[in-house]
Amino acid sequence: MAARDDDREVAAAAAAGDRLLEHRVRLAICVLLARRDALSFSRLKQLTGETDGSLGAHLKRLEDAGYARVVKEFRDRKPVSWYSLTGAGRRALEKHVRALERVLAGLP
């Protein structure tokens, strides 16, 4: 009976998490952006180890959800995209991390 209650608690905590941040790449992007004012696309690529296509697709989803914003500029005639976390993104990340902590606390 107690085990079933624990399972229910874990499931409730899991449901409280943010669906968009369930993917590890998007979660890693948000955690990295939360630590800095902004990171360039190439730096995010270095840190996550993702390909251009994969990283671009995940960043687009975060932008569309209003979790990340992009500022584009030219440096030495080359385009540089700077990504930062929005207020909504920071709040979503904090909520998701709290849910994750509850899930992990409930694991055997």
Place this chain on the structure above:
Amino acid sequence: MNANPPALDDLSYVKRALDRDRSAPFPASIAVLWAGICGVGFVLNDIAPASTGLYWAIAAPAGFLLSCWLGYHNGRAGGELDRREGMRWALHFGTLLLAVLVAAVAVALGGFTGSQMGAVALLLCGVVFLLAGVHLARQLAWVGVLSLAGVPAVLLLDRWRWTLVGAFVAAAFLAVAFTGRRRTRDGGA
């Protein structure tokens, strides 16, 4: 959200990304700059002690401002913008400048002699760089350790004591620059 081992794999992925972020090397240009400033300044203390005060009064604040500029541009070139982190570094090393300034005022007021001032400044450098090694970038701890080891050396040795300590401190800065470059080449950051 899956409450099962794959969730732990996901967290390991996030941790690896964070570890890569934390292993960013100390800017080599700043380390080389301070190897030069310290190398010249310490040798000057042995060959022209009268001009040492003026040298450090100009070189230390100029080096500090140039380091801030180099740090900002190094961060941008590496794809990182972080005002809070920049401010943390500036306040940490700004504290050293302030402490040395207070020590210089103490010399002017007759608190201790000019020759003792060198040992006090070296002691302050040792403490600040050792703390930088603990809180900011681990490589800088060696600069702190060698500066602290230099304090008894400059008090006990008779000849070329500042040149000797300066060579070790400059070598520590160059080692910071070299290890940073090697880590970058290896793909660390």
